[in-house]
Amino acid sequence: MRPGPAALPKFSIIIPVKPEGDVRALSALSQATYPEELFEVLVAYGRQPSVQRNVAARDAKGEILYFLDDDSLVDPGFLERAASHYREPKVAAVGGPSLTPATDSPLQRAIGIAFTSPVGGGGVRNRYRKSGSARYSNDSELILCNLSFRRDIFLTHEGLDERLYPNEENELMDRLQREGHLLVHDPELAIVRSQRKSYRAYVRQMYGYGRGRGEQTLISGKLKPVSLVPSLFLVYILLLPFLAGGIFLLPLLCYLAVVAAASVAGSIAGRDLALLPRLLLVFPTLHLVYGAGVLRGLARPRYRGGKQTHWEVEIRRVKAFA
Structure with a gap:
């Protein structure tokens, strides 16, 4: 039996966007089956x-904050599914993966395949694929373009750390878990969202992800050794011309073999040979550029660069409670 409206929580869906930007997410939200009121x-x-989300959270009137990106395309029943997990009082956050649409270009699909691969996405690959069933999890499986929080807990913890972007949600979820709150990853809460359209945009994305991870590490004081692996590999590549002896080439040859195998497997899984040359580029770019970003974030975090500029935030309530 479906719970009546009195048994369901109120949701505030929050979407940050650039000034006068297009909000594609609204088209899918118009099909939501959750009670209008x-x-x-x-x-x-x-x-x-980060600032936009925090400002909107303070203005929101729902019990649950659901953060989407401007191009996050949801399933009509996503709020009902999220609401079911909040029946457990200890649950502080609920989210699902971000899937790459089949209509994306070969480059975009190659990026999506790399993110879902153990060679590319590694321990965070479940952010980008449906795998298993709903479960208690951690920040490695949750992503801010499809993530909800209890509003009272979010505001009690002062929301997202505005010094960070990206990785601001990871820092908050780390804090919540240390206090004993539960996080839920539900593969059936998946949204559909396109990958970066150009190689240049993908490079910026990977650099930003790495830099955010480095800055988060400094703020939290908690180092995840696996996040340093791409940086160490980058240092190895830069030092390789100065290392004498063929034995030093062995790690590189092994790496190239792994990337080649993962690229072939990805193109087969994607049923498109056009993916192969793109995957051969996408995988090394992910590792090396992300590694460079981590080093930059650790060495020169943006929040230590002086007073931060806070741009004006405008909140538009495009749908109010009925």
Whole structure:
């Protein structure tokens, strides 16, 4: 039996977007099957996503904050599914993966395949694929373009750390877990969201992800050794011309073999040979550029560069509670 409206929580859906940017997510939200009187949609316009989300959270009126990106395409029943997990009082956050649409270009699909591969996405690959059933998890499986929090807990913890972007949600979830709160990853809460359209945009994305991880490491004081592996590999590549002896080439040859195998496997899984040359580029780019970003974040975090500029945030309530 479906719970009545009185048994369901109220949701505030929050979408950060650049000034006057297009909000593609609204088209899918218009098909949501959750009771009209139990959810609102706030679009936060600005240039600092962490700040935009925090400002909107303070203005929100729902019990649950559901963060989406401007291009996150949800399933009509996603709020019902998320609500079911919040029946457990210790659950502080619920989210699902971000899937690459089949209609994306070969480059975009190659990026998506790399993210879901053990060679590319590694321990965070479940952010980008449906795998298993709903479970208690951690920040390695949750992603901010499809993530909800209890509003009271979010605000009690002062929301997202505005010094960070990206990785601001990871830092918050780390804090929540240390206090004993539960996080839920539900593969059936998947959204559909396209990957970067150009190689240049992908490079910027990977560099930003790495830099955010480095900055998060400094802020939290908690080092995840696996996050340093790409950086160590980058250092090895840079030092290789100065290392004498063929034995030093062995790690590189092994790496190239692994990348080649993963690229072939990805193109077969994607049923498109056009993916192969792109995967051969995408995998090394992911590792090396991410590694460079981590080093930059550790060495020169942006939040130590002086006073931060806070751009104006405009909140538009495009759908109020009915």
